[in-house]
Amino acid sequence: MKTVSVFGTGNVAFHMVKAISLLKDYQIEEIYGRNESKVNDFCNQFTFDLNRVSSIEELKPADFYLVCIKDDAIESFIEKIARPEIICMHTSGSLDLLDKNCKNAVFYPLQTFSKESDLNYAEIPFCLEAEDNFIYKAIEGLAQAISDSVFSISSQQRRSLHTAAVFVCNFVNHLYATGEEICEEKEVAFEVLKPLIKETAEKVQRLSPTEAQTGPAKRNDQSTINAHLNLLGSKKHKQLYQQLTNSIIEKYEQKL
Amino acid sequence: MKTVSVFGTGNVAFHMVKAISLLKDYQIEEIYGRNESKVNDFCNQFTFDLNRVSSIEELKPADFYLVCIKDDAIESFIEKIARPEIICMHTSGSLDLLDKNCKNAVFYPLQTFSKESDLNYAEIPFCLEAEDNFIYKAIEGLAQAISDSVFSISSQQRRSLHTAAVFVCNFVNHLYATGEEICEEKEVAFEVLKPLIKETAEKVQRLSPTEAQTGPAKRNDQSTINAHLNLLGSKKHKQLYQQLTNSIIEKYEQKL
Incomplete structure (x- = not known):
């Protein structure tokens, strides 16, 4: 069983948690949000229990850190949470592949997300990028578990x-x-x-x-x-x- | 059984013929197109037989004349085919209710039509207008037989x-x-x-x-x-x- 921690409490985080919770080979490790009451509200929307954390110092390790926060905060945030052994993925369409002290990757679901919509996750195109082929294979495994539509896409594309x-x-x-x-x-x-x-x-x-x-x-x-x-x-x-x-x-x- | 003749060989005519042919209380009387070979090509697209006519003089009467031709040709064309006892409907979104020597009405299906699309006719909004309530009831009957979405809409609307x-x-x-x-x-x-x-x-x-x-x-x-x-x-x-x-x-x- 591989573990994924999700960072953020917006619509992308919501649907990623929902999608990943349906998978048999992956499980959600923790949900991070810097505002404790927001994280609680976020986690309480689901019918299953989620571990929650609001302090970077208390973060547990996981196979994947999936960062679903605002574009302009991503780089400095990943700087703080990066660990050499963890695959840190951002979900932004406009940000390049980063070069932080972690296994850098991009996991960009090309869809418009709102909480009201029931999406068919199998149809969401995932645009992936990673700094090496080993990391790519790992994130591709996660994307293919969610969706039938997975693409290798460069930062420029x-x-x-x-x-x-x-x-x-x-x-x-x-x-x-x-x-x-x-x-x-x-x-x-x-x-x-x-x-x-x-x-x-x-x-x-x-x-x-x-x-x-x-x-x-x-x-x-x-x-x-x-x-x-x-x-x-x-x-x-x-x-x-x-x-x-x-x-x-x-x-x-x-x-x- | 009420009868409808359809005028025109474009995409709107195509889908109106398809939709009306599915109805039990209405039948297609004739298809009119001024170009004989075009009318033949049009009629040959269907799996059922259709009477075809290319001369206005040979037109048979019908309960409804449904005119699905180009906007700028409609007025002068209805002028020629008008008969006082026949409901003549145009299907244009931009043309007013006419005032010809017939029972004037508008039968505007608000949808984009192409031959490749299988449309669910029950979902097409029909925007109707007629010069009196008696005519309105008659065209409303036809529209409601096709669709669940029928609206009374003025020329200005x-x-x-x-x-x-x-x-x-x-x-x-x-x-x-x-x-x-x-x-x-x-x-x-x-x-x-x-x-x-x-x-x-x-x-x-x-x-x-x-x-x-x-x-x-x-x-x-x-x-x-x-x-x-x-x-x-x-x-x-x-x-x-x-x-x-x-x-x-x-x-x-x-x-x-």
Whole structure:
């Protein structure tokens, strides 16, 4: 049985604890959070018992230290907990593989995590990196126990994926929010758009998004574009509409 | 048994024919397309026989004429096929309820249609409008036979929904395509992003997108934003990143 200690009390930590607790060859050693009452709240969300610790000095050793804390705190934190015999993994998309006094590795689950979501862990892509092949094999074993989708990804590739993820997740969600604002303004239920949102995401599971593109901008249909611009009440919606429309027209104009 | 003739040979026509052919109280009377060989190709996609017609003069009467042709051709086309006793419905999100010499109605399925997709018709929102309550009840009967999600929507509301749909479908897909371009440029598989795309769409089925927003722009995390801007190779990706980031920062800055 291998042991994993999880550091952090946010959404990534939550889902990693849930995922690892389901495995037969791995067990959670401890949960660390620097705020004692936060760690207690975090651990009390689970139906099983978890050892908790709030002081670095009291940390037990484990085969893996899985650090799920904020990006800007990771480096100095791993500096403090590093031990030469322990594999210390961070879970950040934008941070390089570190070079601390431990077995350095990256264990980046490329998904958006919220406590409300029941995720199918087998489908989460894990992007892995390690400073040597021996460490890589060890973290790959853990990732493959959780998921069917495990990739060896360099720091540079991971940064690119993280940037692309901002487009397909954060920016996409902002467009959903803009759709919701338009519905509220015009007193129609945002509900009506939900199946379209789902199918638009489904479509690119099978088709390339470049092939899947439809709409007035792709056709450069100026009369529909102008009708939409006139209908939009807020200046910021008009601006976003114009910018995205221009970007689509530019992409497809050679193909028209 | 009520009869429906379908006009057009595109993706909307395809799925309407498929959906209606499954109903027990409705049957397809004829498929109309002005190009004979196109109509034949269209009809040959189905496993059942369909009557086909390419001349307006030879059109048979039916309880419903369902017009699934391009927006800019609809008005003049319905002008030609209108008969006072027939309910003529168009399927456009941006066109008003017409005032032709027929029973005027709108039958707008708010979904993105492609031939490759197996859609669950019961989940498609149908946005209906008719010039009187009698006609409305008739088209509502047809819509409810197909779907569990039927809405009475005015022309003005429909235009708003159509505009919001451009944001949550066409623009969203363009961001997927941008993510794909970044992956290609940096030689990582776009595949890795697909579960994230799916979960981002799933999340707003339950949560408001304004609540679901995450990412560096929401936190106004300038160091990550700048790292992403530096990493992006193409000027148009940088521009899109900056515009969407600004729009998110503006939305949340009061809340930070």
